[in-house]
Amino acid sequence: VRPGERLLPVLLLAAAAVVVAEGLRLDGLASPSASGAFPLLAGGVMAGSAAAIALAPRRPADALPMLPARAAAAMALLVVFAAAMPLVGFHLAAFAFLAITIRLLRGHDTLRAALIAALAVGAVHVVFRLAFTVLLPEGALWR
Amino acid sequence: MTPEHVLMSWLDPVLFAATALGTLAGIWIGAIPGLSVTMAVSILVSFTFAWPLEPALALMAGVFTGGVYGGSRSAILLNIPGGPAAIATALDGYPMAQRGEAGAAIGLTTLASFLGGLIGVAALALGAPAIAEVAILFAPRDYLLLAVLGLLLVGSLSGESLAKGLFAAGLGVTLGLVGLDPMTAEPRFTYGSVELLGGIPYIAAMIGFFGVAEALSQLRLPDAEPVRQRIGRIVPPLATLLRHLPLALRSSGIGVVIGALPGTGGDIAALMAYDHARRTTRAPAHPFGAGAEEGVIAPEAANNAAVGGAYVPMLTLGIPGDAVTAVLIGALFVHGLKPGPMLMIETPHLFWFTVGNLLLANLALLAFGLAGARAFARIAEVPRAVLVPLILVLCVVGTFAIRNSLTDVWWMLGFGISGYGLRLYGFQPGPIILGMILGPLMDASWRRTVIAAGDDVLAAAIEAAGSTISLILIATIVLIVLRSLVGRKRPA
Numbered sequence: 001v002r003p004g005e006r007l008l009p010v011l012l013l014a015a016a017a018v019v020v021a022e023g024l025r026l027d028g029l030a031s032p033s034a035s036g037a038f039p040l041l042a043g044g045v046m047a048g049s050a051a052a053i054a055l056a057p058r059r060p061a062d063a064l065p066m067l068p069a070r071a072a073a074a075m076a077l078l079v080v081f082a083a084a085m086p087l088v089g090f091h092l093a094a095f096a097f098l099a100i101t102i103r104l105l106r107g108h109d110t111l112r113a114a115l116i117a118a119l120a121v122g123a124v125h126v127v128f129r130l131a132f133t134v135l136l137p138e139g140a141l142w143r
Numbered sequence: 144m145t146p147e148h149v150l151m152s153w154l155d156p157v158l159f160a161a162t163a164l165g166t167l168a169g170i171w172i173g174a175i176p177g178l179s180v181t182m183a184v185s186i187l188v189s190f191t192f193a194w195p196l197e198p199a200l201a202l203m204a205g206v207f208t209g210g211v212y213g214g215s216r217s218a219i220l221l222n223i224p225g226g227p228a229a230i231a232t233a234l235d236g237y238p239m240a241q242r243g244e245a246g247a248a249i250g251l252t253t254l255a256s257f258l259g260g261l262i263g264v265a266a267l268a269l270g271a272p273a274i275a276e277v278a279i280l281f282a283p284r285d286y287l288l289l290a291v292l293g294l295l296l297v298g299s300l301s302g303e304s305l306a307k308g309l310f311a312a313g314l315g316v317t318l319g320l321v322g323l324d325p326m327t328a329e330p331r332f333t334y335g336s337v338e339l340l341g342g343i344p345y346i347a348a349m350i351g352f353f354g355v356a357e358a359l360s361q362l363r364l365p366d367a368e369p370v371r372q373r374i375g376r377i378v379p380p381l382a383t384l385l386r387h388l389p390l391a392l393r394s395s396g397i398g399v400v401i402g403a404l405p406g407t408g409g410d411i412a413a414l415m416a417y418d419h420a421r422r423t424t425r426a427p428a429h430p431f432g433a434g435a436e437e438g439v440i441a442p443e444a445a446n447n448a449a450v451g452g453a454y455v456p457m458l459t460l461g462i463p464g465d466a467v468t469a470v471l472i473g474a475l476f477v478h479g480l481k482p483g484p485m486l487m488i489e490t491p492h493l494f495w496f497t498v499g500n501l502l503l504a505n506l507a508l509l510a511f512g513l514a515g516a517r518a519f520a521r522i523a524e525v526p527r528a529v530l531v532p533l534i535l536v537l538c539v540v541g542t543f544a545i546r547n548s549l550t551d552v553w554w555m556l557g558f559g560i561s562g563y564g565l566r567l568y569g570f571q572p573g574p575i576i577l578g579m580i581l582g583p584l585m586d587a588s589w590r591r592t593v594i595a596a597g598d599d600v601l602a603a604a605i606e607a608a609g610s611t612i613s614l615i616l617i618a619t620i621v622l623i624v625l626r627s628l629v630g631r632k633r634p635a
Contacts, residue, residue, distance in 0.1 A: 002567065012310060022332055026324075026331060032600050033593045037589070039332070042317050043317070046309075052304075053310065070362050071362035074531065075359060078535055079556065090543075101535070102529055102532050105531065106526070106529070116529060121536075128544055134547065137549070
């Protein structure tokens, strides 16, 4: 059984309760055409499904790790990339993210990782900035 | 019918080039995760405002046709649907690529899309008035039932159980309701946040749940050499084509009808066709969900047939068939036209020009689709360590490009990381995204239905029981639930 599998239905029921509460706040029970009526229905479906999930037999987990170190590292680097983008600009942030992540996942060849990163950022620039005129963040530090 | 108007874009070099380039651009844009066909058409429409009308229409028809098809490329190669219409294609297209059959999958989707597109155009040319008359018979409750049907289909098709599919659909519907209530302007699920008043951008959610979550999930797998793609033969053997022809024709029919319903489009059409294929295919060579050829043919034939279908309410009633035709209607207004019954009467040549134009766009789709298949298939051979970071950057820049908003990027990352967690516990993103898209339509249809019945749910149910269309939809919903429950109990 997957870790946290027993806690899962509790979390799902809590999420359904939040939806039902919002439906009730919006007078969902007062009238079927009220603002909260459909949220109430959606919350009801979620609550029913959560109950069915709680009662269903547990499935065996797959043999893969839940959160391997490299997936966690990629997640962390992605968050840093998004946070750095408004400061240093898209191009530099994307280049650094790509070079570091490819180097980390590939395990060797820093120069090649940097080259792939530079080519990819160049391609993104051509497609998004030049062809679609998307204003990519330039970076507050360089203004 | 005037042949010179049908052949206008075939004989005029400028119109020919506009259609062909539009189709090529649509295929590539549709294949890039994050660049949706709606976005492509929206951006390109703004370029064409200063153009004469015909080249503008030619370019837009090409982008629409190519873009719907292009969404299947990233679905097959990366398990990231280029748009909601390609969600069903990913279910079997990606397993085919993992088996080394990306080239065959692309070949099949190209031919299915071409056939579906042709049937869609034929339906537009021959049956536009008749189809429009059927479409207008659909009451709000029928749209509600149709949306429930779509959610049930995707909920029962993906994930570990129907209960998890339904929970995901309910969650998606809730996310789709975030923001101001369009009827009463009351804030729902905003909890005092001004940012949330405008709702949650579903494209950011789609990129997060499909793109980021899938890319991160790839890192759970042990390192392995990428699967070598067998791309020797892109065009499937004649025997294979003939075997799948009846399914492709039936799926195209589904696509035309669903595409012609105002407010529904290629996404629901593709899901319904996929379900039809699953129900009617006896002993597929590979099971559905594990790389069945029928699982890519049916949705792709349907979503491209829905393009022709979507033009029907747009041109005959002035009602958008889907998000893209909503943008196209706006463009027609900018060009001084008023889509609707009078367009067919006052400017019939534009109708026939559009028919010829869509026909040409489908031929361009076939040519460009098959010509570029080998190069595209190689994407699946890129090592995971390089592909995953590239996908993540595309997800970030694609999300940012929607509204030049860093907030959308954070939404996308939030959905991506939570989507990774949901996948671990057997929840699939398809029902969540479809729920987000259909939630507002369902809410509005539900309320119109009960208001029309005097705020009485029982009266609304009695009215539904008296409508043939509603009864057919209700019976289909009941069948799907029963089949799903019985199917789960049977030993594998």
